[in-house]
Amino acid sequence: MNIAHSTINKILITDAKNLDPITVIIDDYEAGKGEITIKCYGQAWTAYWGGMSGRTVAEFFLDANNSYLLNCLWSGNNPQTEPNYDYIEKSVKDYVLKERRGGSIEAEFARELYDFTDWQSCVPEHTYADWTNPFCSHYKEDFDGFAENHLSYLSIPERYTSEAAYLDRIITAVKEALAEQVKIEVPDLTDVDKQMIEAGMIPLSKMINEGSPMSEFLAHAGVTDLASFEQYLKMRLAEFQKARVRMELDKNEQHIMFEWYLSHAAAYQDVLANFRKASKTT
Incomplete structure (x- = not known):
């Protein structure tokens, strides 16, 4: 009999806007593997991930977008989406206002169109069918x-x-x-700092916090603000990704430089993703 231990974290969320209390149970089986169970008002949703690149469930959950997570947590055969018939009403109102300004639609018919709201009942069942005239025989030519x-x-x-919007x-x-x-x-660097100082080197913590003597030469002259920094990240990411993709297309993954391009592309992708995430919250 094998007995395995995992790390379980239970969270109770209260006072979430327009939501009942939420219970979250996170079970990290091992690095990069785990599941989450979310309960709210008698309903429960569960998802398991077996390849999270060493991340915990919480870290993976935060990194993923809502659409992906909703797909993972969704259960049953109920559809997640439906036609947004409200869009028709807005579109019709915009059209009426535009055409009235141009004088190409009669005032009485324009008023009927503008006030009508049940456009869902008029939508054709098939693409080749006609829209139903909600005014019956009135305004037939105008409506056609x-x-x-x-x-x-x-x-x-x-x-x-x-249901999906609720989730x-x-x-x-x-x-x-x-x-x-x-x-x-940031990891504790005390031990490695001590060894580096004894070896006559600049301690790692100082290089991270203050930069190295090479830092001013590494900084790109075009980076003057956050916007240009984002452009720099995209430029560097594109350079390494382009080189990587070319090697893959040429079936040349064994080239000595392939791992260099791959690792640098991953590093810039990580920095760019976190920069964009931080930018959205400021």
């Missing part, structure tokens, strides 16, 4: 022209169902709670 010139070109977007809000609340728990800590 309107349908041909505007409605037939509409592409109705999708939106989350109320999306819960995911956001869980992320906010986890962000308060996950701390970014």
